[in-house]
Amino acid sequence: MEWKNNLSSMLGIIYPIVQAPMLGITTPEMVAAVSNGGALGSLPIGNIAPSTARTLIQQVRKLTTKPFAVNVFAYDIPISPDQTSFDAMQNMLQGVYTRNGLGVPPIDLKTLSFFSYKDLLPVLIEEKIDIISFTFGIPDAAGVSLLKQSNAKLIGTATSLEEAVLLEQRGMDVIVAQGIEAGGHRGSFLADSFPQVGVMALVPQIVDRVKVPVIAAGGIVDGRGVAAGLMLGASGVQPGSAFLLCNESQATGAHKAAIAAATDTTTRLTRAFSGRWARGLTNTLIAAVEDANVDILPYPYQDALTQPARKASREQDNPSFVAMWAGQAAGLAKERLGAAEILQQMISQTEQLIPSLAATTNNAAAGSPGNHS
Ligand SMILES: Cc1cc2nc3c(=O)[nH]c(=O)nc-3n(C[C@H](O)[C@H](O)[C@H](O)COP(=O)(O)O)c2cc1C
Known part of the structure; x- marks a missing residue:
């Protein structure tokens, strides 16, 4: 198994580990620290005013030149x-x-x-955001086509197989499989349905059903969880609670x-x-x-x-x-560390459990420009 896979190649990252967007907790500093560490930081802007969202995006851009995702709540206001x-x-x-x-x-x-996700689309396009994740639903067809024209990669959130299939049909490039263990809001979006499937059951069933890369979310706080997610067939993982106590958290x-x-x-x-x-x-x-x-x-x-x-x-x-949103494994979150250190520990522990991962990134690093000192 290698860190480099369909997801890391698509998103232009080294480690297919996504810091979960956490509205109210995530700061531009957290996003940048994770992206600078070779994984993918995610900036939540759900329900935020477009002008504030733009400022936050620009703050991240000042702190990193690496890819990062922006996260939006895709639902219709009732x-x-x-x-x-x-x-x-x-x-x-x-x-x-x-x-x-x-x-x-x-x-x-x-x-x-209230602001709708539709109010945020112009900001995403003008700021040339190339990775956008959604929860609570799927943008409408016009929104998806607008974002695709701007070459953005779109990540949808599913809490059931049915939702995952729909997300793929509606053009999502990646699917987050969010288990019932996950902290924060359930991404569920089908009327009258409240899926309560755990990550262990959800991930392999979605992986078997869709062609796009799948990211496992829920209960993943350290390298043991990352390794387990990859073993279940996910191309990547999206830990959230792992970063609740980090120095860059707003808690x-x-x-x-x-x-x-x-x-x-x-x-x-x-x-x-x-x-x-x-x-x-x-x-x-x-x-x-x-x-x-x-x-x-x-x-x-x-x-x-x-x-x-x-x-x-x-x-x-x-x-x-x-x-105080938190997942079932939040008790494993580490205190008084920077997000970069938490990420690094997660990577090292995963590499101890799956040694082939370490071998492949070391080779990649040795062959990469600027690494010949
Ligand atoms: C404090 C907190 C806030 C969250 N806010 C968001 C959000 O704004 N957008 C989103 O897509 N998911 C949000 N989530 C869910 C995460 O994306 C992810 O599914 C979850 O953190 C994974 O489970 P874990 O906390 O056990 O790692 C949030 C989770 C937490 C813990």
Whole structure:
């Protein structure tokens, strides 16, 4: 087995390891550190204003000349919930905030507005982004064709075989197979379906079914996980939780401490924060929303409604109301290291487990220009 494969060649990277995009955690510094280390950093811009997205992309470009991916949420914004449901959720939340001494002003439903992935496409094209990953769905045919005309490689996220087949049919060049172990939001996008398939079962079935390269995501935190993903037939892996505690992560001190104390059973799937299923550490907000007899609003309305409390809680370094997304293996994440060191340790450990990988990159490095000193 070699590091160089269909995926690393397509993306122009040495190691087919993708740092998962993690909105709220990933910084341009994290992306650049991973890309400079020969793997693929991913910059999340889902739900972000186009002007801010452009600034973030330009910040990454200042820090690396290597390939990196930009990640977008490809979903259609649903119609607004009715005022009564919105008020019921808001009143319940306000009661919880007050009881916990968190001053958060109420939101007016009529003032809510959201950016669509379609607003971000011009930025991606103008900034000549050549690797774009999607979650929550597939861009429409016009969007896919626009991005293909700009020669971008497109990566879609599947949580089931059915989704993977659809992603390939709709023109995705690569598929991330996201298992139920994964931290953060589920990428699932087919109506009335909530796949809960683990990486071990999902990856080989998708690999057998599609022709495009597959990336395994979920529960991969160190070289053992990388080796396992490759053995399952994936061309690459996409660890996220592995980078939660790194020096470049935006997580606050208390948030990092909670992740560092995580075990195999501390995370759960919840719709409490955003209205979409996501895996994270339990806290006051999750418990309150799940215990209340109030309907959770659809994404992104529930997400918008909980944002001010998340921000206030984060500013106080109090994790009670912060969305602490983390995967089932987040307890293995290493602390106080740079993203580059985490990547390097992951690579070395994988090479110890699959020695042929080391042999091939050493040969490649010896033959590469600028390496003859
Ligand atoms: C804090 C956090 C935020 C995430 N945000 C995103 C995101 O913005 N876009 C995305 O495609 N995936 C996101 N994910 C999911 C990751 O892409 C990936 O599937 C997951 O981290 C893999 O599982 P692991 O955490 O066990 O490594 C996020 C995951 C975490 C932990």
